[in-house]
Amino acid sequence: MSQAPVFPDGFLWGAATAAHQIEGSPLADGAGPSIWTRFAHTPGMTLNGDTGDVACDHYRRWKDDVKLMRDLGLQAYRFSVAWARVLPEGTGRINQAGLDFYSRLVDELLANGIEPLLTLYHWDLPAALDDRGGWLNRDSADWFAEYASVMYKALDGRVKKWVTLNEPWVITDGGYLHGALAPGHRSLFEAPIASHNLMRAHGAAVRAYREIGAHEIGLVVNIEPKYAASDSEADRVATRRAHAYMNEQYLHPALLGRYPEELEDVFGAAWPEWPKQDFELIRQKLDFVGINYYTRGVTEANDSYPLKAGSVRQPLATYSETGWEFYPKGLTDLLVWFKQTYGDTPVYITENGAAMYDPPAAEVDADGRGRVRDPLRTAYLRQHIGAIHDAIQAGVDVRGYMLWSLLDNLEWSLGYSKRFGMVHVNYATQQRTPKDSAHWYSGVIRSHGRSL
Numbered sequence: 155m156s157q158a159p160v161f162p163d164g165f166l167w168g169a170a171t172a173a174h175q176i177e178g179s180p181l182a183d184g185a186g187p188s189i190w191t192r193f194a195h196t197p198g199m200t201l202n203g204d205t206g207d208v209a210c211d212h213y214r215r216w217k218d219d220v221k222l223m224r225d226l227g228l229q230a231y232r233f234s235v236a237w238a239r240v241l242p243e244g245t246g247r248i249n250q251a252g253l254d255f256y257s258r259l260v261d262e263l264l265a266n267g268i269e270p271l272l273t274l275y276h277w278d279l280p281a282a283l284d285d286r287g288g289w290l291n292r293d294s295a296d297w298f299a300e301y302a303s304v305m306y307k308a309l310d311g312r313v314k315k316w317v318t319l320n321e322p323w324v325i326t327d328g329g330y331l332h333g334a335l336a337p338g339h340r341s342l343f344e345a346p347i348a349s350h351n352l353m354r355a356h357g358a359a360v361r362a363y364r365e366i367g368a369h370e371i372g373l374v375v376n377i378e379p380k381y382a383a384s385d386s387e388a389d390r391v392a393t394r395r396a397h398a399y400m401n402e403q404y405l406h407p408a409l410l411g412r413y414p415e416e417l418e419d420v421f422g423a424a425w426p427e428w429p430k431q432d433f434e435l436i437r438q439k440l441d442f443v444g445i446n447y448y449t450r451g452v453t454e455a456n457d458s459y460p461l462k463a464g465s466v467r468q469p470l471a472t473y474s475e476t477g478w479e480f481y482p483k484g485l486t487d488l489l490v491w492f493k494q495t496y497g498d499t500p501v502y503i504t505e506n507g508a509a510m511y512d513p514p515a516a517e518v519d520a521d522g523r524g525r526v527r528d529p530l531r532t533a534y535l536r537q538h539i540g541a542i543h544d545a546i547q548a549g550v551d552v553r554g555y556m557l558w559s560l561l562d563n564l565e566w567s568l569g570y571s572k573r574f575g576m577v578h579v580n581y582a583t584q585q586r587t588p589k590d591s592a593h594w595y596s597g598v599i600r601s602h603g604r605s606l
């Protein structure tokens with residue numbers, strides 16, 4: 155980048171979290187259990203048996219955390235609502251204390267000049283609904299629309315950017331096919347059914363919003379560009395299949411009203427006949443799409459089940475705790491692909507970041523402030539924000555960037571072993587320490603990207 159990048163006026167700079175990963179107190183004040191409360195308390199399901207019982211204690215420290223966001227200069231904050239705090243049984247009875255928690259949080263954000271971006275579903279289905287079949291039950295679309303409508307009526311106007319689902323691909327691939335995530339199912343037959351009902355629920359929630367809400371609503375997907383490991387026919391076919399399975403499986407029905415044809419090959423006999431009217435429900439006009447980007451997939455044909463395709467580990471993967479390669483050009487390529495495939499629907503980068511081998515927050519700087527040196531995270535963020543600028547220069551309508559994550563937090567089944575935060579959390583004391591990358595990001599926000 156030869157000269158200082160110029161980001162569009164109104165480009166929104168923020169950070170993201172999710173309820174189960176930071177809040178703690180999952181059953182406080184009348185909340186019901188979620189599938190993650192249940193999953194994490196099942197022996198062997200999470201690393202070290204880590205649970206969300208405390209996490210970052212955000213449920214009690216929320217006001218200080220908003221002050222931290224203000225001090226960092228965040229313009230926006232993407233967070234999720236724990237469905238079972240608001241509707242402990244998933245439907246019916248409203249737990250006012252749970253709703254009040256999010257109402258207070260939104261008011262505090264607004265009072266500090268921070269725009270809320272609210273994610274309705276970030277993986278923590280009420281356990282009571284899982285007992286009724288969860289996402290395998292076609293009624294789940296109605297359950298989700300009911301819950302979403304409760305939130306719209308309570309918060310719309312103060313919340314002006316809504317997200318229905320976070321990463322339906324991970325929910326399905328992790329929770330229903332491979333079993334690594336809650337509810338821990340391993341079924342080739344269940345996966346497409348859960349996936350389809352998630353998208354029906356997305357459509358039902360958007361349709362309900364159009365009757366109740368007056369602002370913006372979108373879907374958040376995790377997508378990664380797939381590059382063939384070689385120019386062999388087998389690798390090219392496998393790459394196409396992996397691309398359809400991860401990147402088109404949700405965007406195609408949401409934006410085009412159909413599935414990519416490769417899915418029938420991936421799922422084989424497990425691929426159902428879908429009722430045509432389902433796609434009229436799923437395909438709703440969206441005000442934006444949120445893209446969560448972390449890395450790319452260099453893809454080869456292999457005997458993995460059921461995809462028969464897998465990623466080849468790359469040299470630059472060694473730096474991150476997750477083994478994910480630094481590949482910022484993949485973000486530019488992906489955004490250009492999105493525009494070419496789906497047109498000019500506005501895009502937010504709703505998650506981007508990296509888990510690094512951060513040093514312990516033992517160091518203090520000259521004025522006694524805690525300090526965490528994380529140069530690799532700063533390098534990752536600088537390169538990826540630069541890649542977004544390249545996509546904007548190429549004509550992609552990117553409206554904002556939500557860094558993942560505000561805080562080190564609970565990385566689902568991986569427990570507290572991965573630190574994605576720009577703010578270090580000492581889980582024993584709950585001390586928050588902004589890392590060097592957080593101070594760098596504050597400068598990027600203040601300069602509207604020009605200091606990149």
Ligand SMILES: N#[N+]C[C@@H]1[C@@H](O)[C@H](O)[C@@H](O)[C@@H]2O[C@H]12
Binds near residue numbers: 175
């Ligand atoms: N892994 N990883 C980090 C991050 C995860 O912590 C988020 O909850 C997900 O939305 C998405 O997978 C990305």
